[in-house]
Every structure is written in structure tokens, then in C-alpha cells.
Amino acid sequence: MESLFLLIPLSLVLVxxxxxxxxxxxxxxxxxxxxxxxxxxxxxxxAPKPSKS
Structure with missing residues (x-):
């Protein structure tokens, strides 16, 4: 039961x-x-690029 007092707030912070x-x-x-x-x-x-000449 004591672990729920830690896990529920922790899960709400994570969400x-x-x-x-x-x-x-x-x-x-x-x-x-x-x-x-x-x-x-x-x-x-x-595709080949056109030359500038």
C-alpha cells in the first residue's frame, strides 16, 4: 500500500x-x-548538371 503513495504521483508527473x-x-x-x-x-x-560553357 505504501508503494502506491509513491507510484501514483510519479506516474502522474510522467504523464x-x-x-x-x-x-x-x-x-x-x-x-x-x-x-x-x-x-x-x-x-x-x-541527372547530369548542365555545364556553364
């Missing part, structure tokens, strides 16, 4: 911390472009 981290990541734009990095891997940059 509060996780909610704060999620809100911070949403506000800072971490989830704005979810598809871009995945498509960037598949793009080929093998």
Missing part, C-alpha cells in the same frame, strides 16, 4: 511530462512534413 513534450513538438512544427523525408530518399540526383 504530465509526456503531454508537455507532445504539445511542444506539435507547436515547434515537428509534424508539419511527414512525407517529405521519405520521398527525398527515393529521389535520384543522378
Amino acid at each position: 504530465g511530462l509526456l503531454v508537455w513534450v507532445l504539445r511542444w513538438s506539435i507547436k515547434s512544427g515537428q509534424f508539419n512534413d511527414l512525407d517529405g523525408p521519405g520521398h527525398a530518399i527515393l529521389m535520384d540526383d543522378d
Whole structure:
């Protein structure tokens, strides 16, 4: 029973911390472009670049 007096507040603090981290990541734009990095891997940059002459 004594362990519940420690575990319940500790779990509430952990949940509060996780909610704060999620809100911070949403506000800072971490989830704005979810598809871009995945498509960037598949793009080929093998096309020859035009020369300047």
C-alpha cells in the first residue's frame, strides 16, 4: 500500500511530462512534413548538371 503513495504521483508527473513534450513538438512544427523525408530518399540526383560553357 505504501508503494502506491509513491507510484501514483510519479506516474502522474510522467504523464504530465509526456503531454508537455507532445504539445511542444506539435507547436515547434515537428509534424508539419511527414512525407517529405521519405520521398527525398527515393529521389535520384543522378541527372547530369548542365555545364556553364
